[in-house]
Amino acid sequence: MKIITLHVSDEKLIKQAIQKSGKAEEMLYKRYAAKxxxxxxxxxxxxxxxxxxxxxxxxxxxxxxxxxxxxxxxxGWLRRIMVRGAIDFLxxxxxxxxxxVEEAIGYxxxxxxxxxxxxxxxxxxxxxxxxxxxxLVLFAVEGYNHKEIADMLNITESTxxxxxxxxxxxxxxxxxxxxxxxYGKV
Amino acid sequence: MEKYNIExxxxxxxxxxxxxxxxxxxxxxxxxxxxxxxxxxxxxxLSIAAMFALLIGAGLYISSYKETGTKTPPVTKVVFIExxxxxxxxxxxxxxxxxxxxxxxxxxxxxxxxSAVSEDTALPSPAxxxxxxxxxxxxxxxxRLILQKSEExxxxxxxxxxxxxxxxxxxxxxxLQKAQREIALERAKSNGGPTDANALLKETETxxxxxxxxxAIRLFKNRFRTIRIALx
Numbered sequence: 001m002k003i004i005t006l007h008v009s010d011e012k013l014i015k016q017a018i019q020k021s022g023k024a025e026e027m028l029y030k031r032y033a034a035k036x037x038x039x040x041x042x043x044x045x046x047x048x049x050x051x052x053x054x055x056x057x058x059x060x061x062x063x064x065x066x067x068x069x070x071x072x073x074x075x076g077w078l079r080r081i082m083v084r085g086a087i088d089f090l091x092x093x094x095x096x097x098x099x100x101v102e103e104a105i106g107y108x109x110x111x112x113x114x115x116x117x118x119x120x121x122x123x124x125x126x127x128x129x130x131x132x133x134x135x136l137v138l139f140a141v142e143g144y145n146h147k148e149i150a151d152m153l154n155i156t157e158s159t160x161x162x163x164x165x166x167x168x169x170x171x172x173x174x175x176x177x178x179x180x181x182x183y184g185k186v
Numbered sequence: 187m188e189k190y191n192i193e194x195x196x197x198x199x200x201x202x203x204x205x206x207x208x209x210x211x212x213x214x215x216x217x218x219x220x221x222x223x224x225x226x227x228x229x230x231x232l233s234i235a236a237m238f239a240l241l242i243g244a245g246l247y248i249s250s251y252k253e254t255g256t257k258t259p260p261v262t263k264v265v266f267i268e269x270x271x272x273x274x275x276x277x278x279x280x281x282x283x284x285x286x287x288x289x290x291x292x293x294x295x296x297x298x299x300x301s302a303v304s305e306d307t308a309l310p311s312p313a314x315x316x317x318x319x320x321x322x323x324x325x326x327x328x329x330r331l332i333l334q335k336s337e338e339x340x341x342x343x344x345x346x347x348x349x350x351x352x353x354x355x356x357x358x359x360x361x362l363q364k365a366q367r368e369i370a371l372e373r374a375k376s377n378g379g380p381t382d383a384n385a386l387l388k389e390t391e392t393x394x395x396x397x398x399x400x401x402a403i404r405l406f407k408n409r410f411r412t413i414r415i416a417l418x
Contacts, residue, residue: 022216029212034204042200051207059218118199125200140193141201168192
């Protein structure tokens with residue numbers, strides 16, 4: 001006899017998890033753990049610390065599951081928890097430091113790396129200062145605007161913009177260096 | 187080579203990325219969930235805060251009570267409150283506590299022989315001695331002259347203390363003897379008539395020797411608590 005596991009919706013699992021169903025919580029965890037670890041890894045260089053932050057994030061999510069209003073996706077709700085957890089972690093280790101720099105006019109940086117592996121790109125991101133990397137990921141990957149980034153990081157909008165500009169510039173230089181070393185001068 | 191927007195590149199490569207967690211990660215989540223919360227409930231915080239407030243309030247109350255309740259009123263007048271110690275046999279110098287009153291003395295024109303009295307023990311002529319306003323004990327000498335001389339001796343002793351001169355038995359005896367002679371002379375004068383001054387002096391001196399000495403010492407004991415004389 002073949003056992004087919006029916007897909008259980010997130011809503012049902014969440015309602016069961018609110019009732020303290022361990023099985024539902026485990027299913028939710030297994031459904032979103034990998035993606036959430038990817039989110040944490042964008043901000044935190046060390047994989048073990050990133051996993052710790054992810055586990056802490058799930059613990060907080062299950063504790064405050066009653067506050068989830070089923071508005072928007074559960075994944076988006078979880079991501080916000082993970083992002084806040086990652087930023088708190090970086091703050092606790094004093095890895096995030098923002099110096100007030102003059103406002104820079106932002107423009108999209110162009111890169112020539114279409115076949116760039118995600119892991120390689122992550123390694124290049126890891127070379128950036130934590131402040132640059134955080135703003136870049138929040139803006140580019142998570143889709144926050146500068147006002148939201150400024151509120152989250154307790155900085156000004158102009159600082160957020162200048163951090164983004166510097167992050168782009170540095171990453172572009174790294175990509176070009178990588179391209180030149182791999183493919184020779186074009 | 188095509189150029190890509192960096193932000194689009196990041197969103198494409200890192201946005202939907204999945205990284206499998208390590209084995210046993212779910213057990214860590216369930217263990218962390220089961221662990222009791224380290225957060226102290228609000229009620230407990232409030233009770234701790236209330237206790238602190240109570241302790242601080244009690245401390246402030248006690249300290250303010252100590253400042254007002256036990257504060258002694260300032261001493262406006264030094265009154266001889268206690269009798270001095272019993273006369274001891276050891277020869278001691280007079281304690282240097284100063285007399286806290288002004289002493290007035292009406293100078294007498296007395297001719298005295300400075301034989302046994304060294305210059306620094308001479309009675310100061312312009313010294314001002316006023317009797318203390320405190321009650322007089324009943325056993326004080328009735329004779330005004332004796333009282334006067336006793337006060338002069340006390341003033342001289344105080345003066346010696348103030349200028350850090352030694353006050354020994356010999357000095358006190360010397361002063362007492364001098365005072366005795368002066369009293370004797372006064373009495374001899376008051377008896378009137380030409381008489382043999384020396385003989386009369388000697389007679390009177392002997393008579394008053396013991397009584398004056400005792401009276402003087404009693405006066406010192408009763409009225410000048412800061413002067414403690416050790417006599418043999």
